[in-house]
Amino acid sequence: MTNSTILVVIALLAVIAFAVVRQKSVAVVSGATDTLHSLPRYHGYYASLMVLLPGLAVLALWAVSGKTIVENLILAGLPDAIADSNAERLDLLINRIRLIAENGTGIETSEHLLAAAERFNRLYGMGIVATLLLSMGASAAGYLYAARKVVAEFRARPRFEKILHGLLALSSFLAIAITIGIVASLIFESLRFFQQVPLDEFVFGVKWSPQTALRIDQIAAEGAFGAVPLFAGTFLIAFIAMIVAGPIGLLAAIYLTQYAGPATRNVAKPVLEILAGVPTVVYGFFAALTVAPLFRDAGIVMGLDVASESALAAGVVMGIMIIPFVSSLSDDALMAVPDSIKQGSLALGATPAETIVRVLLPAALPGIASSFLLAVSRAIGETMIVVMAAGMRPNLTANPLEAVTTVTVQIVALLTGDQEFNSTKTLSAFALGLALFVTTLVFNIFALQLVRRYRQAYD
Numbered sequence: 001m002t003n004s005t006i007l008v009v010i011a012l013l014a015v016i017a018f019a020v021v022r023q024k025s026v027a028v029v030s031g032a033t034d035t036l037h038s039l040p041r042y043h044g045y046y047a048s049l050m051v052l053l054p055g056l057a058v059l060a061l062w063a064v065s066g067k068t069i070v071e072n073l074i075l076a077g078l079p080d081a082i083a084d085s086n087a088e089r090l091d092l093l094i095n096r097i098r099l100i101a102e103n104g105t106g107i108e109t110s111e112h113l114l115a116a117a118e119r120f121n122r123l124y125g126m127g128i129v130a131t132l133l134l135s136m137g138a139s140a141a142g143y144l145y146a147a148r149k150v151v152a153e154f155r156a157r158p159r160f161e162k163i164l165h166g167l168l169a170l171s172s173f174l175a176i177a178i179t180i181g182i183v184a185s186l187i188f189e190s191l192r193f194f195q196q197v198p199l200d201e202f203v204f205g206v207k208w209s210p211q212t213a214l215r216i217d218q219i220a221a222e223g224a225f226g227a228v229p230l231f232a233g234t235f236l237i238a239f240i241a242m243i244v245a246g247p248i249g250l251l252a253a254i255y256l257t258q259y260a261g262p263a264t265r266n267v268a269k270p271v272l273e274i275l276a277g278v279p280t281v282v283y284g285f286f287a288a289l290t291v292a293p294l295f296r297d298a299g300i301v302m303g304l305d306v307a308s309e310s311a312l313a314a315g316v317v318m319g320i321m322i323i324p325f326v327s328s329l330s331d332d333a334l335m336a337v338p339d340s341i342k343q344g345s346l347a348l349g350a351t352p353a354e355t356i357v358r359v360l361l362p363a364a365l366p367g368i369a370s371s372f373l374l375a376v377s378r379a380i381g382e383t384m385i386v387v388m389a390a391g392m393r394p395n396l397t398a399n400p401l402e403a404v405t406t407v408t409v410q411i412v413a414l415l416t417g418d419q420e421f422n423s424t425k426t427l428s429a430f431a432l433g434l435a436l437f438v439t440t441l442v443f444n445i446f447a448l449q450l451v452r453r454y455r456q457a458y459d
Contacts, residue, residue: 003063006132010055010139014048017143021047024150038156046160047146053163054138062131070123074116186437189430196424197225202431204228208394210414210425225428227435229394233311233404237390238379240315240400241322245375248319249326250368256327257334258356269331276324280384287317287389295401304401309391312400318385325375333367334360366451373447377440383408407436 022044025036036043074097100117149156194202205226252272256265292313299306306312337360345355361368383406391403392413414429 014052017051018044018048042157050142050146051139055135058135186434190434193427193431229396234406237315241319241379244319245322252327253330284384284388309403314390329371333364337363370447
């Protein structure tokens with residue numbers, strides 16, 4: 001039995017409560033001796049919430065604190081020599097016990113750990129059963145309360161809407177709280193990094209080599225954490241991507257809105273937007289297996305030295321990927337311009353091309369510029385295409401034919417595998433994440449300000 005099973009049980013009880021209480025409300029109305037304030041379905045909705053919310057509250061409490069309670073009980077049952085270890089050793093023991101409990105004994109030979117894993121499974125199973133029973137009990141209490149409220153003076157619809165309003169407000173608060181938590185964690189870990197590495201070295205340093213050694217006598221005992229090569233590679237690839245996606249996306253939007261007939265538009269627009277649904281790893285395969293060799297062979301023919309992994313290959317494929325972003329948002333911006341403006345320009349003798357260049361594009365400029373900036377933000381955050389087509393070597397260069405890397409690729413590399421989260425190397429990933437977050441935030445804010453400043457409202 002798992003938490004999902006309990007969730008399904010609670011949902012079924014809520015559906016049953018809705019049907020039963022609604023039927024009871026219908027029976028009260030059919031008695032003709034009294035009338036209800038709200039329709040029977042609102043009594044059913046109220047009953048389903050009264051069943052659903054208490055059960056989910058119990059389940060959420062178990063999901064948050066259940067494993068912690070079981071782990072504390074396990075630690076209390078270990079021998080004193082083991083239980084008195086430091087915090088890091090206890091965390092390691094708990095992880096080993098959890099792995100044994102989930103995957104079996106394997107090659108583990110410690111009797112204490114094997115017994116603890118067996119006890120972990122037993123206690124966790126008991127906790128799941130207890131959670132199921134408590135959830136069903138809380139749901140049953142909620143049902144009895146709702147069933148007693150099927151009376152004439154009970155205002156079921158206002159109560160239901162008030163609870164629904166509270167749930168919507170809670171969802172909004174959670175979304176904001178999660179965002180604040182993400183930003184706060186980035187800032188906190190980044191401050192720990194900047195306590196070990198000066199800010200000016202990170203911002204202005206031109207060498208990135210985070211491979212710190214375990215011993216002083218090893219090579220590269222002190223890492224270099226200059227982020228300039230990473231951001232240079234990021235913006236170089238994003239610039240190439242926008243050279244590809246910007247004109248093609250904008251011209252596609254102009255064609256679909258101004259020249260294509262309804263039948264062509266209904267076919268071409270969905271087909272174009274299919275590109276947005278292709279997984280980025282597929283684009284990465286396409287870049288590594290087709291585009292990069294093609295550019296390398298073309299470079300040999302023209303006498304150019306094109307690396308097997310180059311910024312050009314990654315940027316071109318990334319541009320293909322973000323064409324739908326530019327096209328779709330530019331399409332919406334052009335469609336928002338009233339047709340009367342276009343017809344007035346044509347009536348004054350302007351050609352269709354002059355109308356597009358001198359009337360429609362200036363009128364839709366805020367939306368088009370916003371689409372470009374949002375596409376840049378999307379390109380800056382891309383990872384898989386860069387890993388497979390541009391490489392992972394931090395290289396400070398403006399030559400698109402050479403291999404480069406980006407901020408997101410380095411973040412993945414720094415946090416992949418068994419890493420010590422207190423090391424400067426790992427903490428640098430959070431500093432890169434914070435810098436990338438600030439960069440994309442600036443782009444988005446600039447796009448919003450541009451739209452607000454130049455937006456024109458049409459009747």
